[in-house]
Amino acid sequence: MAVYTRLGAEEMAGIIAAFDVGTLTSAKGIAEGVSNSNWLIETEQDGPDGQKRPRRFILTMFESRTEIADLPFFLDLLDHLAEHGAPVARTMHDCEGASHRLHRTPDGDKALALIEFLPGVSVSEPTPEQARAVGGALAQIHLAAANFPASRANSLALPAWQQLLADCGREGLESIHPELGRIVERELALLAARWPADLPRGVIHADLFPDNVLMLGDKVTGLIDFYFACTDLFAYDVAVTHAAWCFSSDGARFDPALSTALLEGYCAVRPLSKAEQAALPLLARGAAVRFLATRAYDWLNTPADALVTPKDPMAFARRLEFYANPENARTFVDGVSA
Numbered sequence: 001m002a003v004y005t006r007l008g009a010e011e012m013a014g015i016i017a018a019f020d021v022g023t024l025t026s027a028k029g030i031a032e033g034v035s036n037s038n039w040l041i042e043t044e045q046d047g048p049d050g051q052k053r054p055r056r057f058i059l060t061m062f063e064s065r066t067e068i069a070d071l072p073f074f075l076d077l078l079d080h081l082a083e084h085g086a087p088v089a090r091t092m093h094d095c096e097g098a099s100h101r102l103h104r105t106p107d108g109d110k111a112l113a114l115i116e117f118l119p120g121v122s123v124s125e126p127t128p129e130q131a132r133a134v135g136g137a138l139a140q141i142h143l144a145a146a147n148f149p150a151s152r153a154n155s156l157a158l159p160a161w162q163q164l165l166a167d168c169g170r171e172g173l174e175s176i177h178p179e180l181g182r183i184v185e186r187e188l189a190l191l192a193a194r195w196p197a198d199l200p201r202g203v204i205h206a207d208l209f210p211d212n213v214l215m216l217g218d219k220v221t222g223l224i225d226f227y228f229a230c231t232d233l234f235a236y237d238v239a240v241t242h243a244a245w246c247f248s249s250d251g252a253r254f255d256p257a258l259s260t261a262l263l264e265g266y267c268a269v270r271p272l273s274k275a276e277q278a279a280l281p282l283l284a285r286g287a288a289v290r291f292l293a294t295r296a297y298d299w300l301n302t303p304a305d306a307l308v309t310p311k312d313p314m315a316f317a318r319r320l321e322f323y324a325n326p327e328n329a330r331t332f333v334d335g336v337s338a
């Protein structure tokens with residue numbers, strides 16, 4: 001589940017009244033997601049013909065992993081991408097024109113944003129055609145953000161992986177799996193020595209997992225959860241999306257048909273250069289370490305009574321072992337056309 005902060009009915013009505021979106025008729029906490037609190041909001045608003053019409057939105061309350069100072073970047077990016085034809089939800093600005101508001105809670109002031117509701121569902125067993133569409137949508141946002149004026153450093157890049165994994169400690173990692181300390185040490189050394197700096201970069205999503213893509217059939221209707229978006233290597237975003245989409249969720253089984261379709265879908269919109277293709281296996285190892293790091297940290301630090309189930313770090317250790325095998329590294333980029 002992901003509703004970390006309770007909001008009473010009157011409190012919720014007061015929040016919605018700050019936006020020109022009609023009167024609140026229902027607010028339901030959304031179980032999916034792990035980072036922020038989300039509610040499905042329904043309102044009724046007078047239409048131009050005087051008839052009441054129903055409207056839907058997502059209300060997000062930003063919790064500890066999102067810095068309030070980063071919100072203008074994330075929320076302006078949503079508006080920019082939507083204006084450039086990408087399947088992304090717009091931010092509803094409040095009656096004073098602000099994209100987010102602060103709300104007093106027992107745990108201190110937290111930021112809130114009201115986001116356009118998009119139709120669609122997140123797939124759990126993607127087909128190759130769905131993976132192709134997702135690859136294309138990822139490339140579309142890379143291109144659509146080209147003239148977005150703001151930038152944001154990736155706060156979950158290599159130094160953050162090193163810090164999170166150091167905070168876990170060797171003992172902590174070995175309590176998750178006896179081999180994990182050794183694997184992490186090997187990978188961090190390799191990534192620090194070989195991470196590429198000179199590949200094409202721009203705004204990336206950085207967390208395009210199936211639960212962050214809404215689909216109807218084979219069509220992508222919405223890319224959501226841009227709250228890790230940042231300026232980094234485009235090919236790293238391809239690697240993150242590859243790691244997220246092309247394996248069984250426990251990471252034990254790689255699906256070559258999904259891999260080929262995802263990469264072909266991406267390259268049909270934004271071809272990967274030879275240098276980007278060559279870097280993909282290493283970037284995919286980095287992507288696997290990035291999710292291993294946050295998951296291992298949460299695994300060891302989430303209180304037992306917390307209302308959220310930590311995700312399994314080993315699912316990304318298994319992906320890491322796949323990408324680290326030179327035989328797999330050679331074959332998984334097959335199907336990419338320059």
Ligand SMILES: Nc1ncnc2c1ncn2[C@@H]1O[C@H](COP(=O)(O)OP(=O)(O)O)[C@@H](O)[C@H]1O
Nearest residue numbers: 030032033034035036058089116117118224225
């Ligand atoms: N714009 C949207 N339109 C429709 N549903 C949405 C939208 N944004 C979020 N959701 C729903 O809310 C859930 C959680 O949102 P998400 O942004 O992924 O939260 P978190 O940041 O906690 O991961 C999603 O799985 C989806 O069901």
Ligand SMILES: N[C@@H](CCOP(=O)(O)O)C(=O)O
Nearest residue numbers: 033034035207209291295311
């Ligand atoms: N995609 C990450 C978790 C990030 O959580 P989200 O709920 O904000 O998408 C993972 O799978 O580890």
